[in-house]
Amino acid sequence: MGRAASPRPGENQAPTMADVAERAGVSAMTVSRALKEGSRVSQATREKIMAAVNELGYVLDQSAGSLSSRKTGFVAAIVPSINNSNFADTARGITDELESTGLQLLLGYTDYTVEKEERLIEAMLRRRPEGIILTGGAHTDRARRLLESAGIPVVETWELPAKPIDQVVGFSxxxxxxxxxxxxxxxxxxxxxxxxxxxxxxxxxxxxxxxxxxxxxxxxxxxxxxxxxxxxxxxxxxxxxxxxxxxxxxxxxxxxxxxxxxxxxxxxxxxxxxxxxxxxxxxxxxxxxxxxxxxxxxxxxxxxVDCYGIGREAARRLIQLIRGGEKQRGQEIVLTSYRIVEREST
Amino acid sequence: MGRAASPRPGENQAPTMADVAERAGVSAMTVSRALKEGSRVSQATREKIMAAVNELGYVLDQSAGSLSSRKTGFVAAIVPSINNSNFADTARGITDELESTGLQLLLGYTDYTVEKEERLIEAMLRRRPEGIILTGGAHTDRARRLLESAGIPVVETWELPAKPIDQVVGFSxxxxxxxxxxxxxxxxxxxxxxxxxxxxxxxxxxxxxxxxxxxxxxxxxxxxxxxxxxxxxxxxxxxxxxxxxxxxxxxxxxxxxxxxxxxxxxxxxxxxxxxxxxxxxxxxxxxxxxxxxxxxxxxxxxxxVDCYGIGREAARRLIQLIRGGEKQRGQEIVLTSYRIVEREST
DNA sequence: GATCGATGTGATATCGATAACATACCTAAC
DNA sequence: GTTAGGTATGTTATCGATATCACATCGATC
Missing domain, CATH: 3.40.50.2300 (Response regulator)
Incomplete structure (x- = not known):
């Protein structure tokens, strides 16, 4: 059984969409529509549903949703270290750019080793991200194969890899x-x-x-x-x-x-x-x-180096690739700017 | 329809467990078992399955798995900033502690505002994390309510909140x-x-x-x-x-x-x-x-301040709470150490 | 008044895995 | 030889949402 057929009030079970639907006197499908931007639900129904949502403290379950919609809303990003303010800036750029799209970042760090990168890539692919951002162009063969069979867009950053996978946002x-x-x-x-x-x-x-x-x-x-x-x-x-x-x-x-x-x-x-x-x-x-x-x-x-900009541009490209589907999967390379800053130490 | 009944080889569709099962000549359930540690599958079958997995470049889909197992394998953590090396250390501690458990971190940053924290908490709860680590004890009322109805363990860190939610790992x-x-x-x-x-x-x-x-x-x-x-x-x-x-x-x-x-x-x-x-x-x-x-x-x-230790201890506590289920949900407080480091500037 | 399209809502199948139970086979014990 | 118990595997139902199609209602147009 696992769960009582009619959940007792006060039971410590997170409510589901069906609970909300029942309370609002509509079908689950209508609840789903009400919670999604840009769907047509009448004002009155939407208000009833929102009231039920608030009363129950309901929060949408995206793991369930992404299974049927076949979109997880995840983007993976892998950096060498998050304790390095340069890469932290890049991560921030990615997050900021993703914010308005509803995509969520899965962030991992490799400690500067391709072996850990490979493990991370595999772990992240288990979450079915819609795209992935990597740092640098050095990857294990298996990592490359995994990425290939995953069939998702890849953006490599911070370098100009000799053998780019997809797109690149970086500098020499x-x-x-x-x-x-x-x-x-x-x-x-x-x-x-x-x-x-x-x-x-x-x-x-x-x-x-x-x-x-x-x-x-x-x-x-x-x-x-x-x-x-x-x-x-x-x-x-x-x-x-x-x-x-x-x-x-x-x-x-x-x-x-x-x-x-x-x-x-x-x-x-x-x-x-x-x-x-x-x-x-x-x-x-x-x-x-x-x-x-x-x-x-x-x-x-x-x-x-424009660390933050690398993050934003990489995310922007990735979003385009995700949105655009299979077209324009060309291997584009975006050069980001750098400049010498002369100070008193030289 | 969405997908052809018999996927043509070479089609750019990520393979599923059923594909692996077919290729290995076993049922999907056996594949599932073979990919999970500590399940009993005969050596011969396991090898066949692993071969099929490698040939297809198959990677387990956890979003699907977590739906039926009712465990997402996610832990959420929210820090004020990842550009701050103190909090980056805490995040690192959390990640390192989680690594051996197979749990994956969802990391977000609030830019030091409770409003963004509230939004982040909601976004993360949509992913049904099994537990959540927060920084500090200041949260909006709605954030508190959301956490409550989520029914997952919460660990607050870096402070000693006047009104702790669950457990605390921090200092004054x-x-x-x-x-x-x-x-x-x-x-x-x-x-x-x-x-x-x-x-x-x-x-x-x-x-x-x-x-x-x-x-x-x-x-x-x-x-x-x-x-x-x-x-x-x-x-x-x-x-x-x-x-x-x-x-x-x-x-x-x-x-x-x-x-x-x-x-x-x-x-x-x-x-x-x-x-x-x-x-x-x-x-x-x-x-x-x-x-x-x-x-x-x-x-x-x-x-x-033992930033890294705060992360590790918070994660350790959270794992215990997740594993232990509903018991021992007492409001424990773990005091972490700090010490004055005298240097030449004073 | 009949037809059409727009709009709002519901019913059902489905996403890809796993839980739970069922079954087949084998070995050991009586 | 029969039974109990363990091991390996398969079958079916299910997790909680969304895609898709179906249907009802309404106003506008001819």
Missing amino acids: NEEAMGLLVKTLARKGYRKFGYIGGTTSRDTRGSQRREGFVRAIEELGLPPGRLVSFGVPPISIEQGGQAVVSMLKRWPDTEAVLCVSDLSAFGALMECKRRGMRVPQDIAIAGFGDYEVAAFCHPGITTVN | NEEAMGLLVKTLARKGYRKFGYIGGTTSRDTRGSQRREGFVRAIEELGLPPGRLVSFGVPPISIEQGGQAVVSMLKRWPDTEAVLCVSDLSAFGALMECKRRGMRVPQDIAIAGFGDYEVAAFCHPGITTVN
Whole structure:
């Protein structure tokens, strides 16, 4: 049985649409229509129904509804970390863009590993999202296959993947870091160092490093000094440790570029702690334009990325793909803007 | 009709359990069992089924499953902001604790308003979560009613609500701020200032302010100077602006306490920019022990809160309540730890 | 006044899984 | 040899909503 045929009042069972219908003296179908925007239900009936809804404290059950309508109203998004304000901004952009559409976000984080990404993708696909937003272009083969057989639109963000799945909203991390190098080279710096994480888990980090190395080459400068320190994402603290290691090995380094503002901030604070003057003794730059970079003293030169905009645009594209159905599934690529923000640290 | 009776191979329709069953030559029920841990299916059958699952790229549809099993596998959590590393840590704690249970998190953020919280609660209840974690104890009446008729366990976090709904995992923000005042008073500071947001949207902020005022009174010190600046959460930048305003009005302020480390950091940087020595000319303390407070120079004295632990414990409690059913629905309160972290800024 | 279309509402089938019960087969115990 | 009990699998009903079609009512048009 499970449930009494006629639910006693006061019983602690969440009411169903049938309960509302009975109370309002209409059919369940009419209740369903009344609760859906843009359906034609007479004013009088709608009021009766709404009264019943309020009295019972009824809330629509979307899991049931999505089964018959074949639309779950979910969108999945997977980011490396939610503790990183850049990705949190992207997640916020996605949520904000979804808000007006009634779609709900399923958010997950990978801790920067494709294995966890694969597990997350599978877990999310069990919820039958109507579309999915990923960070970056590195995925396991199985993840790609799962996405393919799911048959839902995919938007990759934050990078320009070599092998895009569907659409892309991102920028070239390589180019952006290259631009930072060139900007500083123009100011006269010649001996560059780079601080980043050790493994290649963080593809954006690797791309930035490549952009660094390549730009140095192109400019014909002395080879860049690379310090790898810690598993990505590298923290403020690790940034500090890394700059120590850098200065020990190459004391004459003129400008240190960091994979992110957090490590740059760590490096900056460590230098100040050691009595070094920034930028006179050493210049420091970061990536991401975190709030801390703008307001610390001295302010940190960095690359501003439109994190929030990436989220909004990715969601906007995804919604279009969902709404538009199978047409226009072309592999479009949307380039998002970035710009160098020069501050006192360089 | 909707779907062809016998799906053509290659058709872009996600396969269902029936498709898998047919291919494996078993019934759908057996497939269901094979995909669920701890069900008895013979090794041979399981292998056949798994092969079919892989060939088809089948992924279980939980929306359908949860309808009949009456368990959605969702847990909802609502935080003020995901861009705040304290709450992001709590969200991470929740996710990590849920991971092994197969429950999935529905995360939403309120932007510090109870109105958005109410809307979020309703949106989440539509997904029939098995439990819900809220931040703080301030909710609209309708939100309370919705939660009540949903009949699911609720855990409130980060505060000690006057009128708890179910269980609570948190600490007294008032007491914690009071302790910070007393710690600094013991070091000899007497003229205290407080920087926080303007409205009372942020209940934790208000509680901290009350704790500040009360502690000053108890210690018999000169009345605290209060500067309210900006809508919560107040940013690094606003912290800087607030300290300027504070010093203009009360130039002899000895120690400035801030509602969070972000505003404290902003205040600190602004003071340094103005050539003031911290803590000699002015002491600064924050709240929350954000990473920036530990690694900036000078390090910021603050109150360390076990954000991640709050998330884990709240999730742990919620899981117990979900598993335990209706029993032990007592209003328990779990106090989480906090401690003063003294650094160079005071 | 008959016909038509618009509008409001109801009846029924259905979405894709699982719960609950039924059944077939096998082994062990008497 | 018969029975009890366990294991593996199948059958049917069902979860709570919505799609779809059917039907009733009403006013406008000819």
